[in-house]
Amino acid sequence: MGDGWDQLRSGDQGALLALYQHHYIGLINYGFKICGNKETANDCFIKVLLRLWDDRAHLPHVKNTRSYLMTCVRNEILQHLKTANRHQANINAYASETESVEQPYEEMIIALQSNVELQKKLLKAFQCLTEREKELLKMKFYDDLDYDEIAERCQITKRTAYNIIHGALKRMKKELHQDGVNVIELYPILIVFLSTLFQ
Numbered sequence: 001m002g003d004g005w006d007q008l009r010s011g012d013q014g015a016l017l018a019l020y021q022h023h024y025i026g027l028i029n030y031g032f033k034i035c036g037n038k039e040t041a042n043d044c045f046i047k048v049l050l051r052l053w054d055d056r057a058h059l060p061h062v063k064n065t066r067s068y069l070m071t072c073v074r075n076e077i078l079q080h081l082k083t084a085n086r087h088q089a090n091i092n093a094y095a096s097e098t099e100s101v102e103q104p105y106e107e108m109i110i111a112l113q114s115n116v117e118l119q120k121k122l123l124k125a126f127q128c129l130t131e132r133e134k135e136l137l138k139m140k141f142y143d144d145l146d147y148d149e150i151a152e153r154c155q156i157t158k159r160t161a162y163n164i165i166h167g168a169l170k171r172m173k174k175e176l177h178q179d180g181v182n183v184i185e186l187y188p189i190l191i192v193f194l195s196t197l198f199q
Contacts, residue, residue: 005065008056016049023066027073030144034077034191044076045069070144074195118181122193125175133168140165142194 004018024045031041048069052059062068126134139145139153150161172190176182 005062008052009059009061011056013053016053019052019065019069020045020049023069026066026144027069030070031073031077033144034074035081040080041073041077044080045073048072048076067143078192078195119193121176121179121181122172122189123197124179125172126193126197128175129168129171133164133171136161136164137168137190138194141191 004012004015004022007015008019027045028038028041031044032038035041035044052072126137129137136150136154139150140147145153147158147161147165150165151158154161156164169190
């Protein structure tokens with residue numbers, strides 16, 4: 001592969017730099033969506049690359065390096081957040097926050113992981129969507145595709161893709177609000193929720 005994956009598997013140390021340079025911008029932005037901190041995203045990306053180097057003899061052949069690395073980075077960030085907040089046993093108060101208070105991204109993510117009731121309400125809201133809406137939300141927030149890529153894959157216009165996703169988010173927020181959950185920023189929560197739903 002041109003991005004260095006096959007070279008990494010064969011033991012070429014220079015492939016680490018090639019992978020870093022080829023995927024840095026996309027994966028750091030993706031990691032930032034999850035944790036809200038570019039330094040954390042960068043650290044986790046580097047940890048993933050170093051772990052891949054250590055395990056290079058056992059790495060699988062992958063058709064989509066970017067997708068494989070996204071999964072690795074997502075898991076690394078979620079594990080980092082879980083470890084960093086393990087001592088905060090009572091961080092599950094997200095659903096009771098008022099609309100005027102915006103929680104940090106990391107607290108929202110930990111709250112989602114530890115709050116079973118919130119997970120159920122998110123699933124209920126997600127199930128209210130059409131199959132088309134679910135499909136596009138998965139592409140946007142799980143597969144990390146941009147609107148141009150979604151439009152091309154679904155054979156629709158970019159504007160249509162945006163409208164479907166925007167409408168789905170509004171519907172989910174409305175359903176969550178009716179269930180007593182006031183969501184200020186749905187994006188980071190949705191990323192983590194979909195990662196658990198489709199993993």
